Amino acid sequence: xxxxxxxxxxxxxxxxxxxxxxxxxxxxxxxxxxxxxxxxxxxxxxxxxxxxxxxxxxxxxxxxxxxxxxxxxxxxxxxxxxxxxxxxxxxxxxxxxxxxxxxxxxxxxxxxxxxxxxxxxxxxxxxxxx
Numbered sequence: 001x002x003x004x005x006x007x008x009x010x011x012x013x014x015x016x017x018x019x020x021x022x023x024x025x026x027x028x029x030x031x032x033x034x035x036x037x038x039x040x041x042x043x044x045x046x047x048x049x050x051x052x053x054x055x056x057x058x059x060x061x062x063x064x065x066x067x068x069x070x071x072x073x074x075x076x077x078x079x080x081x082x083x084x085x086x087x088x089x090x091x092x093x094x095x096x097x098x099x100x101x102x103x104x105x106x107x108x109x110x111x112x113x114x115x116x117x118x119x120x121x122x123x124x125x126x127x128x129x130x
Contacts, residue, residue: 038118039069040111042080042090047103060096064089077107084111 054071057078061068066089072079090109097104 038084038112040080040082040085040090041108042078042082042093042106043108044078044080044094044097045105045107046076046078046097046101047105056100057097060100061093064092064096066093084113086111 054073057071057073057080058068061080061082066085067083068080069083070079070081087109090106094104094106
């Protein structure tokens with residue numbers, strides 16, 4: 001077939017995609033999701049104009065004593081990825097946000113313990129290798 005005589009071209013194109021991917025993976029690594037590292041994921045809807053800034057949210061969380069790893073703000077929806085926390089800390093966070101931002105509604109709150117996260121990571125790596 002005519003396709004087989006161009007096999008070196010196809011191998012070259014494949015390598016042109018695979019090699020940069022491997023280099024990028026080795027250089028920058030992977031950032032495991034909350035399932036693998038453990039922690040809490042909080043999604044809140046705030047009233048008002050939706051102009052909350054990440055800095056204001058970070059300040060409120062520090063006052064409450066919560067270490068926030070990532071903050072995403074979209075209009076009036078706020079998603080926080082934090083260290084593992086309980087319902088009591090979440091209530092303190094919501095109270096602090098109500099004082100500065102108005103009405104706060106909890107949409108989602110999930111917590112994964114670090115032990116479960118570590119176990120899941122080991123099982124995932126084992127499954128990929130096998």
